[in-house]
Amino acid sequence: MIHHSEAGGAKIIIAKPNHSSSWRHNLWALVAIAVPSLAAAIGFTLLGAWPILPLAGLELGCLGGALYYVNWKLQYRHVITLTKDRIKIDKGHYAPRRTWRLPREQTRLAVTPEAHPWDGPALAIHSREHHVAVGEFLNRDDALALMKLLKAELRTGTHSAQTRLQL
Structure with missing residues (x-):
């Protein structure tokens, strides 16, 4: 499930798993x-x-x-806050357990296409120091919606095919 809003010059994107009941x-x-x-x-x-x-x-x-x-x-969520200068990514269940702060100029979106038609693309936000996977729990439609929102805000740094190693 993807929610997005704008407040005080910042765009906030919340990605959380779908659940059928409270x-x-x-x-x-x-x-x-x-x-x-x-x-x-x-x-x-x-x-x-x-x-x-x-x-x-x-x-x-x-x-x-x-x-x-x-x-x-199912309370796990990713909160991505995009401001003019920074990108902040919070991950956690009820409160942020892990936080990344990335400079906006050096940050790119990495998209790995899905391996199966039912899967969504794998998304990651990366800079020189960090590589943060986002929305790995989303279904295909929600992953595509998140990708669309992030592509509108970030440049796509890599758009690679899925690589498979065979032994």
Whole structure:
């Protein structure tokens, strides 16, 4: 998913993975699964099959942990801020975990075409000191949209074919 805006003379591009539901919807799905599962487990426990209750709890705990992990992974984003003099790239989940500041004059866009028609092109912003891949988690349409936005702002330094090594 690509969002872009302009504020105070800077263009801000936010790239983040697509996700079908929010954490709140995941919790509702977990509750919808937990109610009948725990009701059946309590029923069997009352009939004397007590090992079912901790296993049902373990199952729901694992499902909740998996839903949380997937939701956390989908909060990852790249924020690219383009100003007149600088390009700032922030990567992180809820807050920037890694930041690059590149001089705009020396910065170029590197585009590697897709290896498969369903894939999007691999994009990287590079300068003399840094080579930063951006949007590697995007689907084809979003990668093309990001490429279009970046090409409007940056010169394309390299546009190379995919190279494959065979041993």
